[in-house]
Amino acid sequence: MSARDPHRFTNELDNTAIERLITRLESRAKDAVFAQLLDKYIAKLELPTANMVLEVGCGTGAVSRHLAQRSEFTGKAIGVDQCRQFIDTANKLALDEAINEQVEFRLGDAHNLNFPPATFDVVIAHTLISHVTEPEVVLREMANVVRPGGSIVIFDGDYASLTYSHPDHAFGYRMDTALAVATFNNPRVMRELPRVLPGLGLKVKEAWGDAVVEIGSGSYFKSFAEAYVPYVIKSGMIAEREVDDWLELQKQSMDEDTFFASCNYYTYIVCRD
Ligand SMILES: C[S@@+](CC[C@H](N)C(=O)[O-])C[C@H]1O[C@@H](n2cnc3c(N)ncnc32)[C@H](O)[C@@H]1O
Numbered sequence: 001m002s003a004r005d006p007h008r009f010t011n012e013l014d015n016t017a018i019e020r021l022i023t024r025l026e027s028r029a030k031d032a033v034f035a036q037l038l039d040k041y042i043a044k045l046e047l048p049t050a051n052m053v054l055e056v057g058c059g060t061g062a063v064s065r066h067l068a069q070r071s072e073f074t075g076k077a078i079g080v081d082q083c084r085q086f087i088d089t090a091n092k093l094a095l096d097e098a099i100n101e102q103v104e105f106r107l108g109d110a111h112n113l114n115f116p117p118a119t120f121d122v123v124i125a126h127t128l129i130s131h132v133t134e135p136e137v138v139l140r141e142m143a144n145v146v147r148p149g150g151s152i153v154i155f156d157g158d159y160a161s162l163t164y165s166h167p168d169h170a171f172g173y174r175m176d177t178a179l180a181v182a183t184f185n186n187p188r189v190m191r192e193l194p195r196v197l198p199g200l201g202l203k204v205k206e207a208w209g210d211a212v213v214e215i216g217s218g219s220y221f222k223s224f225a226e227a228y229v230p231y232v233i234k235s236g237m238i239a240e241r242e243v244d245d246w247l248e249l250q251k252q253s254m255d256e257d258t259f260f261a262s263c264n265y266y267t268y269i270v271c272r273d
Pocket residue numbers: 007008010025029056057058059060061062063080081082083086108109110111125126127128131132133
């Protein structure tokens with residue numbers, strides 16, 4: 001057994017696992033802290049003049065649907081994802097929310113975006129780049145389809161900073177590392193971008209970091225742990241009994257208001273040189 005990032009290898013997942021990820025993506029989008037991080041970069045984009053927006057790795061379309069619901073956005077958002085079930089869910093939710101004229105979701109591979117060069121005013125990768133097979137290939141594709149003067153947003157976590165408190169520090173560290181490695185193909189990619197982007201002809205217009213921290217009770221990190229511990233077990237990095245005990249302890253600390261977890265997230269707004 002080895003680590004198999006579930007968002008990279010969606011093709012290996014059964015229906016139950018896909019449903020669990022759909023629930024996680026939709027619940028994360030509703031989380032107040034996470035919604036704030038999205039709004040923070042949206043406020044920096046010139047939405048009223050953005051006619052065409054592309055979200056690469058759109059999952060259930062939470063980000064694009066949020067854009068479509070904003071009054072200052074009058075353009076069209078297209079979402080692309082490799083997972084058929086996510087795309088079907090995204091299109092169904094858009095229909096339910098009566099925004100299906102403003103958004104469209106299509107099956108596709110981030111490594112080979114099937115659009116003419118310079119098609120989009122804004123191209124977004126919201127927690128995609130940590131999962132893909134070849135981050136540089138994906139960034140190059142994004143650079144190709146954004147128009148000169150347009151913006152590319154790369155938002156993701158730095159999962160080497162992902163940590164849950166645990167009284168046994170050495171075991172806690174092992175579990176933090178296993179969670180990062182089992183869930184993300186590229187857990188450290190966000191700290192590599194300042195080095196990688198210039199080589200792709202991309203210039204950083206603005207970049208910043210936010211720490212997502214839960215102290216006392218847990219909601220964001222509760223759903224994260226529940227969604228992804230199965231992949232730690234599957235990876236064989238830590239024995240199932242130890243992982244179950246870890247999860248039990250986290251739930252207990254949430255019940256007792258003694259919980260602590262955190263992770264840093266980074267946003268880069270970049271343009272073509
Ligand atoms: C963590 S989810 C993020 C979904 C969405 N952007 C959001 O924030 O709700 C990562 C998504 O990337 C997609 N993905 C991973 N590799 C991909 C690839 N090569 N091409 C297209 N989509 C990909 C997965 O299917 C998954 O939907």
